[in-house]
Amino acid sequence: GDSVTQMEGPVTLSEEAFLTINCTYTATGYPSLFWYVQYPGEGLQLLLKATKADDKGSNKGFEATYRKETTSFHLEKGSVQVSDSAVYFCALLNTGGFKTIFGAGTRLFVKA
Amino acid sequence: ETGVTQSPTHLIKTRGQQVTLRCSSQSGHNTVSWYQQALGQGPQFIFQYYREEENGRGNFPPRFSGLQFPNYSSELNVNALELDDSALYLCASSLGGQQETQYFGPGTRLLVL
Numbered sequence: 001g002d003s004v005t006q007m008e009g010p011v012t013l014s015e016e017a018f019l020t021i022n023c024t025y026t027a028t029g030y031p032s033l034f035w036y037v038q039y040p041g042e043g044l045q046l047l048l049k050a051t052k053a054d055d056k057g058s059n060k061g062f063e064a065t066y067r068k069e070t071t072s073f074h075l076e077k078g079s080v081q082v083s084d085s086a087v088y089f090c091a092l093l094n095t096g097g098f099k100t101i102f103g104a105g106t107r108l109f110v111k112a
Numbered sequence: 113e114t115g116v117t118q119s120p121t122h123l124i125k126t127r128g129q130q131v132t133l134r135c136s137s138q139s140g141h142n143t144v145s146w147y148q149q150a151l152g153q154g155p156q157f158i159f160q161y162y163r164e165e166e167n168g169r170g171n172f173p174p175r176f177s178g179l180q181f182p183n184y185s186s187e188l189n190v191n192a193l194e195l196d197d198s199a200l201y202l203c204a205s206s207l208g209g210q211q212e213t214q215y216f217g218p219g220t221r222l223l224v225l
Contacts, residue, residue: 004154032212043116044155044202044216051212089154097210098168100145102154 002027006090006103013080014111021075021088021106023064029095033057033066033073036089036102044089047075080110116205116217124223125193133188133220137205144186145211146178149200149219161186162209198224 007022025033035047035057048057053068062077073090090103117136125131137144143162147155157170161180175191184205190197200221204214 043218044204046213049212091154093211096168097212098145098160098162099157099170100147100155100211100214101157102147104154105152 002031002092002094002099002101004090004092004101004103006088006106009087009105009107010109011106012109012111015082016079017110019075019077019080019084019108021090021108023073023075023090023103025071025073025090025092027071027092027094031092031094032097033064034091034093034100035062035064035073035075036091038087038089038105040086047088080108082110082112084108085110116203116215118201118203118217118220120220121218122221122223124225126225127193127195129193129224130189130191131193131222133190133201133203133222134185135188135203135205135217136185137203138215141205141207141215142184143206143209143211143214144180144184145204145206145214146186146188147202147204148172148197149202150196151199155202158188160209160211167209193224195224198222 032051034049037047048059050057050066056065145160146158149155160168180186200219204216206214
């Protein structure tokens with residue numbers, strides 16, 4: 001079945017460091033890919049998405065590119081801030097559009 | 113525009129009991145999806161309701177059931193609670209039976225003793 005695998009955390013970075021969180025997926029058909037973020041004490045929020053191969057999703061300085069050849073959707077940010085500390089979830093939406101599958105999440109700590 | 117709300121925020125039940133969780137979708141949204149998020153894990157899809165019909169289901173047993181009402185609010189019912197049902201239950205609302213753009217509520221934290 002469809003699945004998402006993302007790098008285990010926690011990831012601890014200093015402010016202004018470069019961030020990469022790896023995500024790979026297994027799916028039939030042509031899924032859409034997402035990154036969601038869960039800030040401490042808040043609900044799950046959509047961070048960015050890409051709906052087809054080679055699309056790049058971007059938001060708040062974060063970027064991820066849908067790579068069909070490597071079945072990956074890695075999250076990157078050039079310079080993290082303390083306020084980026086959160087749990088990040090990679091997810092895919094099946095071709096039918098009614099079943100989102102999430103990875104286990106990666107906790108990010110950013111130190112001042 | 114009203115966001116997604118869930119009630120109650122916290123709940124404690126004992127094994128074997130039944131529980132009902134409630135979700136009000138964002139204004140104008142006709143689709144509600146339910147997820148279970150165990151501690152330290154990602155959300156797992158339980159099922160989705162679109163126009164009062166279940167139109168998608170994850171790998172959860174039949175003791176997990178739901179309803180959607182004409183105003184598109186929704187309930188999740190869990191019968192014969194087990195200890196492993198302890199989790200954060202999230203609902204998300206969207207449009208058109210799709211989860212392309214879904215908005216999540218804050219969740220209900222259920223503890224089964």
